[in-house]
Amino acid sequence: MLDIKNIHKHFKGNEVLKGIDLSIEKGEVVAILGPSGSGKTTFLRCLNLLEQPDQGALHFTDGSLDINFAEKITKAKELQLRRRSSMVFQQYNLFPHRTALENVMEGPVVVQKKSVAEVRERALKLLAKVGLQDKADLYPSQLSGGQQQRVGIARALAVEPDLILLDEPTSALDPEWVGEVLQVLKMLAAEGWTMIIVTHEMQFAKDVADTIVFMDGGVVVEKNNAKDFFDRPQQERTKQFLMQTKAVEFEDYCI
Known part of the structure; x- marks a missing residue:
C-alpha cells in the first residue's frame, strides 16, 4: 500500500532520522519500538507532515500519490496525504x-x-x-x-483513512485505563485497519502487530514479524533492548 524511502530529518544540526525505509501492506499493523530519543515519534510525524522531512519519499503503490520531500510540496499534495491518514496523539488533543x-x-x-x-x-x-x-x-x-x-x-x-498513525496512545494513561484503549486497538487490528503504532507496550505489540520495527539512534536496527522479533532477535542491540525491557517489567511486578 505504501512505500517509505530514505526519510531524513534534522533539528538544529542534530540528525534525528538517518534514512528510514519501510513498506506497509494494506491491513498490516506495524509496531515501532525503541528507547526514548530513537526517532520513533519524529518518524511518525513525518508521515503526515506534522514534521517536514529533509529528504526521502512516500509512494502509494496504487499510483495515487507520490511525494518527494526534497522538493517543494504543494498544498494539494499535503491535503491529499493528510486525508489518507489520521493521527492519534499521546495527549489526546481533543x-x-x-x-x-x-x-x-x-x-x-x-x-x-x-x-x-x-x-x-x-x-x-x-x-x-x-x-x-x-x-x-x-x-x-x-x-x-x-x-x-x-x-x-x-x-x-x-x-x-487508509492509514492510522498512533503515537504511544497509552503512555499518558493511568494503568487502570490502558487496557480499555488496547482492547479497542486489538478490535481495529482484527477488522483489518492499517496502523503504525509507536508503543512501549511489549505484550500488546507481540499479540497484535504483524511487523515489529526496532529503532535506535535514528535508524531501523531490526525489522521482523512479531514472533521472530521477540523469540529470535537477530541484532545484539535488539537483544539488549528486550533484556532491559524484561528487567523493567520484572521490577514493576515486584514493587
Whole structure:
C-alpha cells in the first residue's frame, strides 16, 4: 500500500532520522519500538507532515500519490496525504470546548465538507464502537483519560483513512485505563485497519502487530514479524533492548 524511502530529518544540526525505509501492506499493523530519543515519534510525524522531512519519499503503490520531500510540496499534495491518514496523539488533543460527538464530527464536516446529518450518524456509531455511546454529549474535562483517548480513536476513524498513525496512545494513561484503549486497538487490528503504532507496550505489540520495527539512534536496527522479533532477535542491540525491557517489567511486578 505504501512505500517509505530514505526519510531524513534534522533539528538544529542534530540528525534525528538517518534514512528510514519501510513498506506497509494494506491491513498490516506495524509496531515501532525503541528507547526514548530513537526517532520513533519524529518518524511518525513525518508521515503526515506534522514534521517536514529533509529528504526521502512516500509512494502509494496504487499510483495515487507520490511525494518527494526534497522538493517543494504543494498544498494539494499535503491535503491529499493528510486525508489518507489520521493521527492519534499521546495527549489526546481533543477540542476542550467541543463534546465527544462534536470532536468526532469535526474532521468529516470541516475538512471533508460532508453533511452534518450524515456525519452525526456515523460519529454516533463510532462512539458506540469504542464503547462511549453514552458519553456523546460530554466534554473532554468530564471524561477519564482512557475515555478521551477512545474519543481520539473514534475521531481518527471518522475520516475513513487508509492509514492510522498512533503515537504511544497509552503512555499518558493511568494503568487502570490502558487496557480499555488496547482492547479497542486489538478490535481495529482484527477488522483489518492499517496502523503504525509507536508503543512501549511489549505484550500488546507481540499479540497484535504483524511487523515489529526496532529503532535506535535514528535508524531501523531490526525489522521482523512479531514472533521472530521477540523469540529470535537477530541484532545484539535488539537483544539488549528486550533484556532491559524484561528487567523493567520484572521490577514493576515486584514493587
